[in-house]
Amino acid sequence: MGNNVPRMMLAAANSGAGKTTVTCAVLQAFVNRGLKLASFKCGPDYIDPMFHSEVIGAKSRNLDLFFYNEDTTNYLLAKNAADCDLSVLEGVMGFYDGVGGFTTQASSYHLAKATATPVVLVLNVHGMSLSAAAQVKGFVALREDSNIKAVLLNRCNPMTYPTLKQAIEAETGIPVAGFLPKLDDCSLESRHLGLVTVAEAQNLKQKLQLLAEQAEQTIDLAFLWELAQSAPKPAFTPPALPKPLQNAPLRIAIPRDNAFCFCYEDSLTLLCELGAELVEFSPIADSALPADIDGLFLVGGYPEVYAQQLSQNKTMLQSVYTALQKGLPCIAECGGFMYLHKTIEGVDGGSYPMVGVIDATSFNTHKLCRFGYTTLTAQCDSMLFRAGETTPAHEFHYWDSTDNGNCEHAKKPTGNRNWQCVHANENLYAGYPHLHFYSDPMLAYRFLQQCANHRKKRDHE
Template identity: 55%
Template sequence: MKAVIPRIMFAAAGSSSGKTTITCAVLQALLEQGVNPAAFKCGPDYIDPMFHTEVIGTKSRNLDLFMLSEEVCRYLLVKNSEQSQIAVLEGVMGYYDGLGIGSTVASSYHLAAVTQTPVILIANCAGSAISIAALIQGFCHFRPDNGIKGVILNNLTPSLYPQYKEMIEKETDIQVVGYFPKLKECALESRHLGLITASEVEDLQQKMKLLAIQARESIDLKQLLRIAGRAAEIDYHEAAIEKISAVKIAVARDKAFCFYYQDSLDLLETLGAELQYFSPLDDQAVPECDGLILGGGYPELYTGQLARNTSMLASIRHVLSNNTPCIAECGGFMYLLERIADKDGKPYPMAGYLEGDAVLTDKLNRFGYITLTAQKDNLLCDKGGKINAHEFHYSDSTANGSNFTAVNSSGSKTWDCIHADENLVAGYPHLHLWGNPEFARSFIRKCGSFRTARMG
């Protein structure tokens, strides 16, 4: 099948180049001009899509070419752009940076090539004059199918922009479509897992409106729309997903548990799930359900509040003791342990369904893409079942589990992880269920069996 999807990707030479700020600024500006955008993030990051979502009012999606196949990425791009006039993709890291030092696999460049998306390169001009032209020229000629159709100059003053634009267009064969100055009042703070989440930013909507004003003043939005409109048709295959069972799944969602891939949740709904969101921070009990999902997030920042909510902790233990099917990822897994120690080393009691402690460290642990292989039959798959996943956490635990084997993307390291049995999969790895939809089907079937038994 073929689809016509006007689309662009914002990419850069490296991280911290302004991709998220400019992406949000353009999304907000387009909305205010009556253009309805869809938003996507290249790679596994959970936080940047939260900012997109706050701007456009509907969920931003992740397109990750390690966790998902090329065919699935094309399908999800088309599916989630159907009601929109333009798809805006935000890149990850440097444009060509992929799985390893010498690889472009799973990079922004790889995704742009797979989806034939025109690219706007964001060039950070701080501390550079004519050298910025050399950098731009290098990016535009590093690969023959680079897809770069324009450049936005970041961290540049209005007075210098005309000179930089003239110089760059003289020295390179790329058009400059605008600039963005440094806006201290719109800066987004960071912490140990990247930017703070959108819900924690004070006056976020006001900041986004200021960003949109700047985008209208200094970025040629009409030219961006023209570039997006010239994108080639996308070839894709419709995925065959049919309802399995009508079940109710409780999903933890608040400031402590907020890392979810929206397409994974949508897949569960298509398979028959009714999702019921609840807050382990504020609610007293898990809603009546046939399955439970505890996603990742920042439980280490809310240890005191989580520990004080003894009613919810008791409810979690009760639900799991009744063999309710449960997926617990990263922060959700930590919540099921006996204790979480905060950044000062002070331990706080958690659900205690699994033996062991989680402790914050000063470095990332087992960071990166992995392939998981089941060592026994479990809630999500039979022994030998595989799915690509990723880990990204500053904590570690005394009980990481041993029912799956993880292999890093280079194949150089292997370790055991995840507690898994017929009712539970709990561990540090993050899964995207479109990476292996059979995992989602297995979960729904198990929830359906549990519902049948529960309803008598």
């Protein structure tokens, strides 16, 4: 972790401004120039990092100041960018939009400030002229330490770009580093949780190359490169991590297919560093869980979209049910939690049998429910938690459950909204809240400890 981590953040005035499109264009253009890149997403989003990963050929990571502190954030930034030529951070929502909507906590601004990363503000200027300068001026002026160093214009008319660039720079003193025109052929498809996953995106490789070709023509990549070099070396105290388990490696099954693909890569890496070996499988295509596994981590995803295929794979459903009945330690978050239900309502409205460990139905609410950050307080001792312990979490789902559990008490960080959730015991964590192991590395350690206990019991039997 000794390098300076050349880096920049692509942030935006608002959601829908085209951050991910611009980020992918810039990433692909630099990859085409032969550079090795790292990429990061501000906040809890799972899908945008998948697109980054498709471009750079390595796993993109999340940086989230609600889940962990500034030291850990800078540690993960430096750790994951250590051998890369350039790191690109993609912002979340509007630049200053943080926890609760009216704070800057965990916002793109907060991350840029905490990591001393220069910011390039992406503006969707479709239908705008001089008002674009007013937006830039306002964003720069709201906080003296905004670190906004440049602007990129998205959906910009090539004919008006020179005049618009001149006006913005004259009015604000902030350089304009180029633009992307409206590119209908390069749009990224969406669904109820945001963009579709990489595996489902149509003609993605072709779209990425078209974006990169456009970036080469109309974005000042040399300027962005120099801007990234100005970022100082990250400063941090590394987090205290538990020692790896001695009886490793512990085989942890993790689903990887179109139905299950939402997970924090740093959480998985931490599991491996503490003694896990991840064994991938497909609940859609495989007939059973992998052999000789010591634990199961059912990550989130879109089981409601693939409910019919999941339900038809009866041997896999039986394999999971039997394993959990025998005490296989299991973490099941959001989509993984839904998979453990007795039935899921599919996107087509049909009812589809699932594993059945949770005697409940997961159903479509047709709206986001309990969306956003929350803090969990354990109501009892369980595999991951001791009674009274708290941990940050995140929920993002349209489907709900007829039985969310009552082993955790969840409370929003602002306001008074709170609720009971999570099914938990000595072998199980199952609920809608997503966890990040770097918020408390002991969560990962306790999970692996229980996996080790299960292995001993299995080997003895």
